[in-house]
Amino acid sequence: MALGARDQIAMWEQVLRLCRLRVGEAVVLLVGPDSLPENARAAGDAVLAVGARLARLELGQGAPPKAVASERTAYFGPTALTGNLPAVAAMKSADLVIDLMGIDRGTEQQEILDSGTRILLVKEPPEVLARLVPTEDDRRRVLAAATVLGQAREMHVTSAAGTDLRVRLGQYSVLTEYGLADEPGRWDHWPSGFLATWPNEGSAQGTVVIDSGDIILPFKDYVRSPIRLTVAGGYIRAIDGGFDADFLSEYMASFADPEGYAVSHLGWGLQDRALWTALRLYDKRQTNAMDARSFLGNFMFSTGPNLEGGGSRSTPCHLDIPMRRCSLALDGVPMTIAGRVVPADQQARTAA
Ligand SMILES: [Fe+2]
Numbered sequence: 397m398a399l400g401a402r403d404q405i406a407m408w409e410q411v412l413r414l415c416r417l418r419v420g421e422a423v424v425l426l427v428g429p430d431s432l433p434e435n436a437r438a439a440g441d442a443v444l445a446v447g448a449r450l451a452r453l454e455l456g457q458g459a460p461p462k463a464v465a466s467e468r469t470a471y472f473g474p475t476a477l478t479g480n481l482p483a484v485a486a487m488k489s490a491d492l493v494i495d496l497m498g499i500d501r502g503t504e505q506q507e508i509l510d511s512g513t514r515i516l517l518v519k520e521p522p523e524v525l526a527r528l529v530p531t532e533d534d535r536r537r538v539l540a541a542a543t544v545l546g547q548a549r550e551m552h553v554t555s556a557a558g559t560d561l562r563v564r565l566g567q568y569s570v571l572t573e574y575g576l577a578d579e580p581g582r583w584d585h586w587p588s589g590f591l592a593t594w595p596n597e598g599s600a601q602g603t604v605v606i607d608s609g610d611i612i613l614p615f616k617d618y619v620r621s622p623i624r625l626t627v628a629g630g631y632i633r634a635i636d637g638g639f640d641a642d643f644l645s646e647y648m649a650s651f652a653d654p655e656g657y658a659v660s661h662l663g664w665g666l667q668d669r670a671l672w673t674a675l676r677l678y679d680k681r682q683t684n685a686m687d688a689r690s691f692l693g694n695f696m697f698s699t700g701p702n703l704e705g706g707g708s709r710s711t712p713c714h715l716d717i718p719m720r721r722c723s724l725a726l727d728g729v730p731m732t733i734a735g736r737v738v739p740a741d742q743q744a745r746t747a748a
Contacts, residue, residue, distance in 0.1 A: 408442030419447035428497025502703030528587030530575030563595035589667025656713025
């Protein structure tokens with residue numbers, strides 16, 4: 397359902413206030429060739445309504461991505477910002493960057509965050525943003541889960557479909573996404589509602605069965621036939637199954653990059669307002685699939701880079717794979733059982 401301009405500005409203002417944007421702070425609104433014009437308009441108007449100072453930074457087309465069909469939902473690699481020193485400098489001197497383009501993670505983005513600038517990435521259309529306006533309760537749940545994840549030393553994921561994956565933890569940082577860039581140096585993505593970390597180098601071991609109904613990004617599609625991944629020493633060593641396995645195998649091979657087979661961030665979804673079904677209801681170009689990444693109780697398996705977590709692995713071959721009905725335990729303590737979130741402090745507060 398289309399959202400009127402006034403409602404869009406109001407929701408942006410709400411989110412910017414939750415990001416603790418204050419009167420007189422400097423905001424850079426980063427706009428790229430694929431940014432949605434209505435988001436750019438509403439965000440800019442909301443910045444001014446809060447009383448902050450606005451600079452709109454519009455970048456042109458960057459180097460041609462290695463991704464096919466300009467698909468950037470799970471793409472890591474050079475952007476129009478890469479090597480653009482004045483643009484990076486402008487963002488380092490801002491208090492908040494509203495990123496409607498998509499900065500390459502782990503490179504310029506880290507440099508900007510290290511300067512204390514907070515960054516909020518926004519790519520979904522207004523109606524998705526409106527359904528998933530972040531709340532204080534979203535933040536509370538994700539941070540409660542992050543406390544447990546940050547102390548864990550082993551993650552064990554199982555499913556009735558055949559997943560049995562173990563990884564050691566502690567080498568890399570914990571990524572929290574609750575939709576608000578509310579602390580200096582914090583990056584977040586509106587909408588979201590999940591957390592993740594990266595396995596210790598070489599520690600991922602076992603089997604991952606991507607089952608019918610699980611989602612592979614950037615394909616933005618639901619798997620129809622199970623895909624069996626054999627994982628050893630931190631890398632996927634075999635991909636077996638029917639058509640879906642064949643397609644995945646061919647896609648990954650097209651990058652000709654062994655690092656694309658590494659196991660990347662692993663975590664679970666905590667956003668009760670995100671919908672597993674949403675992806676099928678939008679045209680592929682309309683959505684960035686944040687519903688899929690965030691829906692409550694998913695196990696998100698991923699492959700490829702770990703730069704963002706503090707590692708040194710860089711590869712443009714990156715897959716986010718939100719899976720249903722998995723059981724995820726940290727040091728033997730269940731976080732999810734068959735896709736249901738277990739700890740009480742990770743549950744949404746129901747209205748009194
Ligand atoms: Fe990812």
